[in-house]
Amino acid sequence: MSLIEALGATVLMYVIIYAILSLGLNLQYGTTGIVNFTYYTFVAIGAYFAGVTAMGAPPPGSGEAYILGWSLPFPIPLIIGGLMAGVAGGLLALIAFRRLRSDYLAIVTLSAGTVVFDIVNNATNLFNGSDGIYGVPAPWVQTFGLPPQDSYLVLIPIGLVVLAICWLIVHLIDGSPYGRTLRAIRDNRDVAEAFGKNAFRHQMGAMILGCVFAGLGGALTVEFVGALDPGGWTTVETFIVWAAVILGGAGSNIGVVLGALIVQGVIIQGTLFLPAFGGEALVPALRNIAIGVLVIVVMYFRPQGLIPERRHRYDRLFGRPGGMAPPTPPTQPGDGEAVS
Numbered sequence: 001m002s003l004i005e006a007l008g009a010t011v012l013m014y015v016i017i018y019a020i021l022s023l024g025l026n027l028q029y030g031t032t033g034i035v036n037f038t039y040y041t042f043v044a045i046g047a048y049f050a051g052v053t054a055m056g057a058p059p060p061g062s063g064e065a066y067i068l069g070w071s072l073p074f075p076i077p078l079i080i081g082g083l084m085a086g087v088a089g090g091l092l093a094l095i096a097f098r099r100l101r102s103d104y105l106a107i108v109t110l111s112a113g114t115v116v117f118d119i120v121n122n123a124t125n126l127f128n129g130s131d132g133i134y135g136v137p138a139p140w141v142q143t144f145g146l147p148p149q150d151s152y153l154v155l156i157p158i159g160l161v162v163l164a165i166c167w168l169i170v171h172l173i174d175g176s177p178y179g180r181t182l183r184a185i186r187d188n189r190d191v192a193e194a195f196g197k198n199a200f201r202h203q204m205g206a207m208i209l210g211c212v213f214a215g216l217g218g219a220l221t222v223e224f225v226g227a228l229d230p231g232g233w234t235t236v237e238t239f240i241v242w243a244a245v246i247l248g249g250a251g252s253n254i255g256v257v258l259g260a261l262i263v264q265g266v267i268i269q270g271t272l273f274l275p276a277f278g279g280e281a282l283v284p285a286l287r288n289i290a291i292g293v294l295v296i297v298v299m300y301f302r303p304q305g306l307i308p309e310r311r312h313r314y315d316r317l318f319g320r321p322g323g324m325a326p327p328t329p330p331t332q333p334g335d336g337e338a339v340s
Contacts, residue, residue: 006149006152009152009156010152011269011270012152013159013220013224014264014269016156016159016160016162016163016220017159017217017224017264018240018241018244018263018264019163019256019257019260019261020163020166020213020220021043021213021214021241021260022244022248022257022260023167023170023213023256023257024039024166024210024211024213024214024217025039025241025242025256026245026250026252026256027170027173027209027210028206028207028210029245029250030245030250030251030252030256031170031179031182031183032182032185032186032202032203033185033186033189034105034206034207035103035106035109036106037106037107037110037113037242038109038112038114038116039210039238039242040214040234040235040237040238041088041112041113041116041117041233042088042089042214042215042218043214043217043218043233043237044116044120044218044228044230044232045081045084045085045088045214045215046081046082046084046215046219047081047215047219047221047228048081048120048133048218049080049081049084049085050078050080050081050136050215050219050222051077051136052066052067052070052133053070053072053076053077053080053081054070054072054074054136054137054139054223055069055133055135055136056070056071057069064128064131065124066125066126066128066133067126067127074139074140075158077223078216078219078220078223080219081215081218081219081222082212082219083212083215084215085211085212085215085218086208086212086215088116089208089212089214092108092109092112093203093204093208094204095108096108096109097200097203097204097207098200101189113235113238117230117233120230121230130230130231132227132229133227133229134226135226136222136225136227136228138154138223138224138226139154139223140154151224152224155220155223155224158220166213166216167253167257169209171253181197182202182206184197185197185202239291240263240264240291243263243291243294243295244260244263245259246295246298246299246305247263247295247305248260248306249304249308249309251308251309252307252308252310254307255305255306255308258306258307259305259306263291263294267287267290268287268291271283271286271287
């Protein structure tokens, strides 16, 4: 594999992964109004569980220590990663959604992410502490007789299939009564509850499903990179996913995929082609500055994003174009009806 092929495969794989992550966060925030400031924590949970269920037990004398240590065939680790992230999201939602909204909910999610980060970083027997897990095998490489550096030939098609499934799910939700209820809760939870909708149950469902998407993206990441440590899922990573959603257009599935392409494919991965200059940390710093400035500009000049959320019209439900049919006026005497 040439250097150009390797770079192109890396860019494409990360765009696919971040498109999946953006769809999940868009379901939570763009569709339901859940402000999840620790979204990448669920990506890490999915990655860790996918890794420890695929890489087998630690070699004797290696000094590694982590739970499970299974060697399950693909796609079982991918599914486990998504499910465990969903379970973690459900537990957080169970605690937070009954009493908290808006800013308070955002603070709780951020605090929960800090707690999980410290536990994983310091509990050396959980996921090997600050050293993290490494040596995670790419799926089906040996089956097809591929060298490890050509694992992208398998992972990119797998990633595209996962992305297509995630897209289909959010697309079906978007046009369903369930999706209309989520948007109603986002716009005004009190009004939705006054009409008999269980806001807590619907928010729980959106939170869990969005975290499952995060876990799937994390599982694909660790299978592509082969390693993960706590330094790879800091607050900046969550900001990148949020930037993709805000830039593309919260509530718009096409928009957030475009946002992932711009933020991850153009700004982050594209800057890897720049020649080194300045200090070692200068290019990564400029990369984050560019993303931040772009988000500020979009929020100021086009707050709805590059591709805004499509306005949902339900004219067909009322039998005429343009909106709800007006009520039928009462029958007046002399209009052909007998008067008693």
